[in-house]
Amino acid sequence: MAKRHIQACAVAGFLNIFGDGWTWLVIREAFYGATRFSEFQRNTGIARNLLSQRLSMLVDEGILRRDDVGERGPRYEYRMTPKGEALFPVLVTMIQWSNEHVFGAGREPIRLLERNSMKQLKKVVPTTARGRVLHWPDVVAQPGPGADKAARMRILESPQGIDD
């Protein structure tokens, strides 16, 4: 991304890392087990200079780590850090929405199954502690401790917003 968002907003903070058309394909590859530059390149089709920039950015952000595993000269492997692995729920909700709403039933490119039961993953949705599914109207938004004045105003102006 050319320009970083400066809003104190969790969505903007996410987009400063992932707000382009390639970064999530790199993340997909890391989840699929790609570790080498050439694997990322072949499996995404991303141009080498862009891939190099995205991998460096993901290392700088602490989402991938880069290990030198070369015995004769440098050879790098990229692996997920815990911060990267924590993207798993985002990946799953993204895949589930895309399967259902972009491709549609019977045309899904991928299925995610639980390894033990070999059953398809349940839809990942917000729920109450007792398991009732929550929709957006069931939720209110409150400025967090990191909200600046603009973020606070935006949240409180929303019908979903409540004061802290």
Added chain:
Amino acid sequence: MAKRHIQACAVAGFLNIFGDGWTWLVIREAFYGATRFSEFQRNTGIARNLLSQRLSMLVDEGILRRDDVGERGPRYEYRMTPKGEALFPVLVTMIQWSNEHVFGAGREPIRLLERNSMKQLKKVVPTTARGRVLHWPDVVAQPGPGADKAARMRILESPQGIDD
């Protein structure tokens, strides 16, 4: 995005809609209740030509609908369709990851609470039917009915991949 991904991949399909730094800010605003061009513009800071392009794209994709509510000449309101509202779990996992890993505890820009209990939303994660939390190693990926040859090969090549 300049160029559409042609891979038969749920992640690529998602990125063809959301793979830029602005579209999710527009979605955020729609969840916050923005309906007018001027509201989207003011609350995101997006340039008018880009905003216009993104709103049209989201209408074309069936994520927002555009209603003419003008009494003297056209005046448009943009509202979420059910396909747009179905992005709620993606938004929540994105916000929860960003709060935890981009901003960190005590610096979250926003908190999401359940309206009835006023408790913070539980972390939204994949679970088994019985509620056990699943991580990526607990999951296998299978080519879906919409996988083309390349997608099938990519999935089966992964340590997580299994045949259908």
